[in-house]
Structures are given as structure tokens and as C-alpha cells.
Amino acid sequence: MSEFFYKSCDPATVAIVREFYSMKDSLNAQLAALGTHFGGKVAPMRDLTSHFAGGVKLSGGSELDAHWCRADDYGYRSLRSAPKLAKGTSKEDRALIRTEHERLVALWTEHCPKRLSSHEYWQRLGVNTGSLLMSGGIKFELGGTAYFHLGFQINEAEHLAQVAAGKPTSGWIDGAVEILASEYETARLAKLKANEVANA
Numbered sequence: 001m002s003e004f005f006y007k008s009c010d011p012a013t014v015a016i017v018r019e020f021y022s023m024k025d026s027l028n029a030q031l032a033a034l035g036t037h038f039g040g041k042v043a044p045m046r047d048l049t050s051h052f053a054g055g056v057k058l059s060g061g062s063e064l065d066a067h068w069c070r071a072d073d074y075g076y077r078s079l080r081s082a083p084k085l086a087k088g089t090s091k092e093d094r095a096l097i098r099t100e101h102e103r104l105v106a107l108w109t110e111h112c113p114k115r116l117s118s119h120e121y122w123q124r125l126g127v128n129t130g131s132l133l134m135s136g137g138i139k140f141e142l143g144g145t146a147y148f149h150l151g152f153q154i155n156e157a158e159h160l161a162q163v164a165a166g167k168p169t170s171g172w173i174d175g176a177v178e179i180l181a182s183e184y185e186t187a188r189l190a191k192l193k194a195n196e197v198a199n200a
Contacts, residue, residue, distance in 0.1 A: 002151065003149065006177060008145070008173055009144065013175050013176070014141055014144060016146075020118070038108075049117060050115040050118055079104060080101070122139075125173050136150070137149065137150045142191045
């Protein structure tokens with residue numbers, strides 16, 4: 001697969017990338033808060049289009065099975081949509097389990113943050129999200145410059161032709177210039193170092 005690297009100092013472009021990471025930091029803080037309500041760390045998850053809450057790392061064994069799915073390979077459990085009632089459970093205990101499950105579901109619904117759409121931000125940047133789904137993309141900001149690593153080439157000539165024709169465009173990032181992979185990698189490593197210092 002081909003790889004392409006770009007940077008942009010356009011203020012609007014940089015602001016969009018910064019906003020995305022600000023929202024991601026906010027999501028992570030909300031996930032931590034969600035975990036305090038359930039007594040365990042909540043897994044930060046992502047798919048092709050968004051970031052969201054995963055399961056909860058809970059201490060305990062089979063006694064959790066009525067309300068929580070089996071732990072995954074990393075020890076995280078997802079809350080069941082309905083309680084799992086073991087055979088032979090008394091009517092009274094079934095009622096108690098259902099009541100507790102309703103409480104857990106309500107607590108999750110109240111405190112679980114909504115998904116953060118990464119594709120919403122790519123769309124605001126003018127990038128074709130269909131291409132992203134096919135080939136992937138990474139973005140970050142460092143020192144007032146936004147950097148992009150894409151699995152597809154954005155086409156300035158096509159963008160300008162569409163603008164001239166009065167047609168909507170998709171696939172061009174404002175202010176973007178293509179850069180060498182080495183320049184991107186230098187910025188990426190500097191960003192990682194800055195994050196380490198910030199989190200120390």
C-alpha cells in the first residue's frame with residue numbers, strides 16, 4: 001500500500017485537529033469517571049469511525065456472571081443487556097437480580113459518554129472518509145502544525161477544478177503540502193516525547 005505524508009499550518013485545519021484531541025482527552029476523563037461508578041477501569045475502545053467505552057475490569061469471579069459477560073483476554077467485562085439467571089434461582093432472588101441489573105444499566109446509561117466520531121473530524125478537514133475506510137489515516141498536531149499520514153493521495157488539482165466548477169469537494173485538506181516520510185517521522189517522535197513529558 002502506498003503511503004503519503006502531509007502537513008498544514010492553516011489555522012482552521014490546525015484548530016480542527018486540536019479540537020479532536022481535546023475531545024478525546026475529555027472522553028478519556030469521562031471513561032475514568034465511569035469506571036469509578038463500577039469499581040474498575042473502563043477500556044477505551046475504537047473502531048473504524050469512532051472512539052467509545054468498552055468493558056470494565058472488575059475483580060471477582062462467577063458471581064459477576066449474572067450481570068456481566070465473561071471477561072475478555074484483557075480482563076474486561078461488558079454489562080449484559082439483560083441479566084443471566086441461573087437455573088434453580090428462587091423467585092425472590094430472580095427479582096433481586098433483575099432489580100440490581102436495572103440499577104446497573106441505568107447507572108451505565110447515565111454516566112457512559114457518547115461515542116466520539118473520528119470521521120466527523122476528517123469530514124470537517126475535507127477528507128473523503130470512504131478512502132479512509134479503505135486505506136486509513138492518522139493525524140496529530142505539534143507546535144501549530146497539523147501532520148497527516150494517509151494511505152491514499154489527496155489531489156489538489158482535482159480539488160481546485162471542483163472549486164472552479166462550483167462543485168462540493170472532498171479529499172483535500174486546507175493548507176496541506178506533501179512532505180517526506182522522514183519529516184513526518186521526526187514530528188511524530190517529537191509528539192510522542194511531548195506527550196511523555198506532559199504525562200510524567
